[in-house]
Amino acid sequence: MAYYVNRRAEMTWWEKSYIPEILNGMWLTSRRFFHNLFGFIPFFLGTEKDRRIMTVYYPEEQVEYPVAYRGRPVLAQNEDGQPACVACGLCEIACPAYCIDIVPAENTGKQNQYERWPDVFNIDYAICIFCGNCEEACPEEAIFMSDDCEISMLDRKQMLYTKEQLLTPVADLQKRIEFTRNMYAKWNY
Amino acid sequence: MLVDLAITLVKILFIFAVTVGFFAPVLTWVERKQSALMQDRIGANRADIMGFTVLGLFHIIADALKMFTKEDFIPDGANKVLHTMSPIVALVPALLTFAVVPFGGQYTLFDKEVNLVISDLDVGLLFVFAIASLATYGYVIAGWSSNNNWSLLGSMRTASQMISYEVTMGLTIIGVLMVYGSMKLTEIGAIQENFWMWGIFLQPVGFFMFLTASIAENKRIPFDAPEAESELVAGYFTEYSGLKFGMFFMAEFVEMVTIGAIMTILFLGAWHIPFLTTATLLSWFDFLGTTGSNLVVMLIHVGVFFAKVVFFIYLQMIIRWTLPRFRYDQIMKLGWKILLPLSLANILVTGLVILALN
Numbered sequence: 001m002a003y004y005v006n007r008r009a010e011m012t013w014w015e016k017s018y019i020p021e022i023l024n025g026m027w028l029t030s031r032r033f034f035h036n037l038f039g040f041i042p043f044f045l046g047t048e049k050d051r052r053i054m055t056v057y058y059p060e061e062q063v064e065y066p067v068a069y070r071g072r073p074v075l076a077q078n079e080d081g082q083p084a085c086v087a088c089g090l091c092e093i094a095c096p097a098y099c100i101d102i103v104p105a106e107n108t109g110k111q112n113q114y115e116r117w118p119d120v121f122n123i124d125y126a127i128c129i130f131c132g133n134c135e136e137a138c139p140e141e142a143i144f145m146s147d148d149c150e151i152s153m154l155d156r157k158q159m160l161y162t163k164e165q166l167l168t169p170v171a172d173l174q175k176r177i178e179f180t181r182n183m184y185a186k187w188n189y
Numbered sequence: 190m191l192v193d194l195a196i197t198l199v200k201i202l203f204i205f206a207v208t209v210g211f212f213a214p215v216l217t218w219v220e221r222k223q224s225a226l227m228q229d230r231i232g233a234n235r236a237d238i239m240g241f242t243v244l245g246l247f248h249i250i251a252d253a254l255k256m257f258t259k260e261d262f263i264p265d266g267a268n269k270v271l272h273t274m275s276p277i278v279a280l281v282p283a284l285l286t287f288a289v290v291p292f293g294g295q296y297t298l299f300d301k302e303v304n305l306v307i308s309d310l311d312v313g314l315l316f317v318f319a320i321a322s323l324a325t326y327g328y329v330i331a332g333w334s335s336n337n338n339w340s341l342l343g344s345m346r347t348a349s350q351m352i353s354y355e356v357t358m359g360l361t362i363i364g365v366l367m368v369y370g371s372m373k374l375t376e377i378g379a380i381q382e383n384f385w386m387w388g389i390f391l392q393p394v395g396f397f398m399f400l401t402a403s404i405a406e407n408k409r410i411p412f413d414a415p416e417a418e419s420e421l422v423a424g425y426f427t428e429y430s431g432l433k434f435g436m437f438f439m440a441e442f443v444e445m446v447t448i449g450a451i452m453t454i455l456f457l458g459a460w461h462i463p464f465l466t467t468a469t470l471l472s473w474f475d476f477l478g479t480t481g482s483n484l485v486v487m488l489i490h491v492g493v494f495f496a497k498v499v500f501f502i503y504l505q506m507i508i509r510w511t512l513p514r515f516r517y518d519q520i521m522k523l524g525w526k527i528l529l530p531l532s533l534a535n536i537l538v539t540g541l542v543i544l545a546l547n
Contacts, residue, residue, distance in 0.1 A: 019397065025511045029227045033507070036226040055231045 067179040070132045070145040072125055076177075077167040080112075084170070085142035087118040091134035099127035100134060123166060125151050126159035135180060144168075144176045192301065200307050204287045207495070213442040214249045216502065221248070223503075224510045259431035264336055267428065271334035276429065276436035279327025282320045283443040289313040290450045291375045293460050293490045294467060296483040305460075305491065306375055313374040314362060317451060318355070321406070324440070325351045328408075328415065328425050331437070335428035343424025346517065347408065347415040353524035354405040354412075357398060360532035364395045364539045365455050378459030382466050388456035394535050396456045398528055400504075403448040405524070407441060410509040414517045449501035450494075457497050460490040 015021055056063055065071070076084040087104030105119035134143050146168065153159050170177070218233075222245060225232025234245035241247075263272055293305030310316050325348060332344020368391045369377045381387050389396050405412040416424035426437045453459060461467075467486060474482035515523065 022508070022512065026507050029507055029511045032229065033223060033227045036229060054229060 065147040065149075067175050069147050069149075070130045071147045071149045072130070072145070072151055072161075073123060073128065073132075073134055073143055073166075074146045074148075074168040074173070075121060075163065075166040076142050076144060076170050076173055078170060082112065082114055083117055083121070083142060083163065083167060084140055085118050085121065085138075086114075086116045086140050087121075088116075088139065090137040090139065091143055094133040094137035096131060096133060097127045097129045099124045099129075118163060121163040121166060122160055124160045126156055136184065141177060141180070144173050144180065146173070146176070196301075196303060197307060200305070204292075204307065205284075208284065208287065208443050208446050209439070212446045212502075213439045214253070216442045216445065217252060217438070218246055218249055219502075220506060220509075221245070223506055227507075227510050253435075256432050256435040261433065262428070262430045264428045266336040268334040268336075271330050272428075273433070275327045275331035275334060276433045276440070277327070278330060279324050280436045280440040280443070282324040282327070283440050283447055285320045286317045286447050287450070289316050289374055290447070290454065291378050291459070292450070292494050293487055294375075294379065296487045298480055298483055298487075303487075304375065305487070309373065309375050312372050314366070314372045314377075317374075318359060318362070321447070322351070322355055324444070327440075331429070332425035335425075337428050339421045339423075340425050340427045343415045343417065343421045343427070346417070346421075347425055350405060350408070350412065350414060350520060350524075353521060354402040354528075357524060357528040357532050358402040358406065360529070360536060361392075361395045361399045361402065362455075364392050364532075364535050367536070367539050367543060368392060374454050378454050378461075381458040382461050384458070384461075384463045387458045392456065392535070392539070394531065396452075398532055398535070399452065399456070401523075401528065403452065404505060404508060405520070407444045407448060407505075409441070409445075409505060411512040411515055412520055413514055414520055417514075419514075445502055445505055446498060448505070449498040452501050453494060453497040457501075460494040462489075462493055 078084050087102055089102055089104070092100045092102050101120065101122040101124075102118050103120035105117055107115050130145070132145050135145050151159070222232040224230075232245060233248045234242050236242065236245065236247040236251040238247055263269055288307045289310050291304070291306035291309075295302060295304045297303075328347040328351075329344045332340040332342075332347070335341075365377070365388060366372060368388070369380055371377055371380075408415045415421075416426075421427070426434060429437060462470075467490075470486045470489065471482050474485045476482075477485060
């Protein structure tokens with residue numbers, strides 16, 4: 001159903017005379033001003049409940065991001081300390097920015113119960129576009145987008161994160177794992 | 190003779206302390222804080238000394254320090270003399286108008302008549318407008334001497350806007366003159382001792398027109414075509430940095446105070462409290478002797494005057510943060526097609542009423 005906006009709305013004589021409408025607007029802004037002016041005092045005493053001003057003091061205060069938020073991608077680490085990744089390279093292919101770099105290692109003898117694992121797993125956050133394709137491509141639930149968005153370095157080289165830096169315990173990622181299961185199950189992967 | 194000189198010097202120092210020393214810096218803070226509160230924000234509060242922020246008041250010091258230490262930049266191809274001169278030309282008229290602005294009545298202190306105005310000119314009102322219109326030169330020269338297209342466009346807009354709105358301002362003043370029959374600002378103030386003689390009752394239409402025109406003269410937001418951040422970078426002061434930029438800024442805030450003072454004298458009863466004549470006030474403090482009672486009444490009157498000025502500053506600020514900008518053609522339309530005929534009609538009606546009452 002087409003919805004038409006009347007862009008040629010004629011102002012009434014009352015509105016055209018400016019002054020009542022200006023006074024109306026000034027009444028609104030003044031009301032907010034005095035409302036907040038007196039709301040300032042409980043705010044300074046530190047009671048969160050009386051807070052009318054919703055500004056967040058960023059470095060001191062942090063906002064909790066929603067689960068769907070795509071921060072920097074991290075590697076899931078199993079309870080025994082090994083990455084859940086099997087170095088299949090699907091995320092490397094899915095990555096549109098080519099920021100993932102994997103060198104696989106295979107189990108030759110019986111070092112542990114894993115058959116394959118990444119020997120090198122680098123993500124260059126200077127290139128990463130935070131699209132989440134790697135997470136979507138991963139068949140092993142090994143790579144996830146975390147809620148960490150504070151990636152700032154003094155040097156570009158420090159933006160290259162190695163496997164050890166990327167590993168995050170699975171326990172910390174439970175929310176996101178659940179979210180991705182719901183999300184991608186819908187599309188019958 | 191020496192005493193007179195000393196009194197005049199004290200008055201000049203007082204005006205400087207109030208406008209440049211108090212209002213101009215504090216208004217920069219007020220503008221940030223007030224706009225923040227209005228929009229459910231907190232506003233500037235990070236500048237601190239030893240961990241104390243004092244509601245962000247230290248931002249004034251931080252701003253001043255920043256402006257002092259910034260590079261004073263003159264662009265290539267700019268006219269150096271005019272480029273340096275224009276901020277001064279813009280700031281001085283704003284301060285100079287205060288020479289004839291009375292901030293209190295006449296009081297007897299130590300058997301001496303003290304008139305709380307630096308220079309009690311017979312043509313005070315004309316002087317204010319003559320000097321205020323000089324400020325336009327500062328802005329026009331600033332734009333022209335910067336060798337920058339944005340600046341030039343901004344200064345052209347300043348010139349046209351100033352001319353359009355000064356006409357309205359001048360014609361509005363004629364209504365006030367007809368009512369009070371005097372151009373002496375002290376006399377106009379003295380007449381308004383009677384509450385029902387306040388300009389806002391005698392010239393209600395003139396009050397609104399004068400307010401509109403004076404905000405347009407100050408180039409604040411509903412009429413900010415000369416600065417037009419979204420169109421002209423920063424208008425006429427695009428190429429200014431450091432303290433010269435600060436002077437333009439200060440000129441704007443001092444002009445706000447000037448407008449508040451003139452509006453108070455012309456329309457809001459100057460230094461008088463409604464229904465309280467100076468004689469009644471003096472009789473209340475009779476037990477303090479002539480000098481004592483006069484001194485107390487003087488302080489009260491000066492306080493009342495500046496309270497009214499603060500009210501007008503608040504009004505200008507709230508208008509600035511409430512209304513969206515006018516388009517350029519809308520500014521011209523409002524000036525020439527609405528305000529000018531209205532001000533002419535105002536003169537006609539005022540004249541007819543005065544004729545009928547006599």
